Amino acid sequence: MRIQVINPMGVDVYNPMVEQAIARATAPDTKVEVRSLMGTGVPATAFLPAHSLMMNQLLTQVETAERDGFDAVVIACAADPGVEDAKELVDIPVTGPMEAAVAAGRAFGHLAVVCPRIESGxxxxxxxxxxxxxxxxxxxxxxxxxxGVISAPSGHPPADEVNRLLAEDPPGLRAAVRAEMEVSATTTALEAAERAFHDLDAEVIFFACTLWSGLLGPIREQVPVRVLDPLITPVLYAEMLARTGSN
Incomplete structure (x- = not known):
C-alpha cells in the first residue's frame, strides 16, 4: 500500500512535521510519501498559497501520483483544496482532512469543527x-x-520574522509556527473544544488545521469527546479506501 500526502505549498518546510505526525498511524505494510509543490512554480509562502497560484500544479501532482503507482492521495490542507476536482482526474482515492472528518463524524456522532484564524500574508x-x-x-x-464551528484565534511570528526564517532557517520557522499552534492547543483551541462539548453537544471534534497535528493531547485529556487529528484522520481514511478497492 502506497499513499502520497501532498502538502499544497511551494516549500517543504512542514514536510518533516507531516511525516512525524503520521509515522506510527498506518499499518506496517503501508508506505507514506510526503510531497510538497516545491519546484513547480508555486510561490514560496509560509502558509497556504492562494488557490489561483497552486491549483494547476496540485492537480498535476495528483495525476503524477497515480502514474507513479500510488494507491491513494491525501491533500494535506483542512480546506480540501482540489479534492473534488482531483477525484474526476484519477481512478485512485483522493481525500482531504475535512472529507475524512465528516466520514468519521458519521460514525461517531455530532461533529463540531474548531478552525484557526491566522493572519494571512x-x-x-x-x-x-x-x-x-x-x-x-x-x-x-x-x-x-x-x-457547529468555533474559531480559535492562533498566533504566528511577525511577518518580517517569518520571511527571514523562511529564507534563512526553515527548521526555525517550522518550530516557531508550531510553538504558536501548541500555545493555542492549551488556550484558545482548548476553550473552543470545551464550548463545543458543553454548548454544541458535540460528540466528536475535528481540528481544522494541519499545523495542529500531533499537538492535541491536552485537549483529549480535558474534554471528554473524540478528537480527530487533521493529518492522521485523512491518511487512515485514504488507507481504508484504498484497501476497500483492492483485490
Missing part, C-alpha cells in the same frame, strides 16, 4: 472567518451531523 490564502467550513459541510451533505 501576501499571496497566502488563510481564511479570516469560518464560512469555508460551512461550505464544505454543505458540499459533503453533512448538515445532519454538524454541531
Amino acid at each position: 501576501e499571496g497566502e490564502n488563510l481564511p479570516q472567518n469560518a464560512n469555508w467550513v460551512r461550505r464544505l459541510i454543505h458540499r459533503y451533505s453533512a448538515e445532519s451531523i454538524f454541531a
Whole structure:
C-alpha cells in the first residue's frame, strides 16, 4: 500500500512535521510519501498559497501520483483544496482532512469543527472567518451531523520574522509556527473544544488545521469527546479506501 500526502505549498518546510505526525498511524505494510509543490512554480509562502497560484500544479501532482503507482492521495490542507476536482482526474482515492472528518463524524456522532484564524500574508490564502467550513459541510451533505464551528484565534511570528526564517532557517520557522499552534492547543483551541462539548453537544471534534497535528493531547485529556487529528484522520481514511478497492 502506497499513499502520497501532498502538502499544497511551494516549500517543504512542514514536510518533516507531516511525516512525524503520521509515522506510527498506518499499518506496517503501508508506505507514506510526503510531497510538497516545491519546484513547480508555486510561490514560496509560509502558509497556504492562494488557490489561483497552486491549483494547476496540485492537480498535476495528483495525476503524477497515480502514474507513479500510488494507491491513494491525501491533500494535506483542512480546506480540501482540489479534492473534488482531483477525484474526476484519477481512478485512485483522493481525500482531504475535512472529507475524512465528516466520514468519521458519521460514525461517531455530532461533529463540531474548531478552525484557526491566522493572519494571512501576501499571496497566502488563510481564511479570516469560518464560512469555508460551512461550505464544505454543505458540499459533503453533512448538515445532519454538524454541531457547529468555533474559531480559535492562533498566533504566528511577525511577518518580517517569518520571511527571514523562511529564507534563512526553515527548521526555525517550522518550530516557531508550531510553538504558536501548541500555545493555542492549551488556550484558545482548548476553550473552543470545551464550548463545543458543553454548548454544541458535540460528540466528536475535528481540528481544522494541519499545523495542529500531533499537538492535541491536552485537549483529549480535558474534554471528554473524540478528537480527530487533521493529518492522521485523512491518511487512515485514504488507507481504508484504498484497501476497500483492492483485490
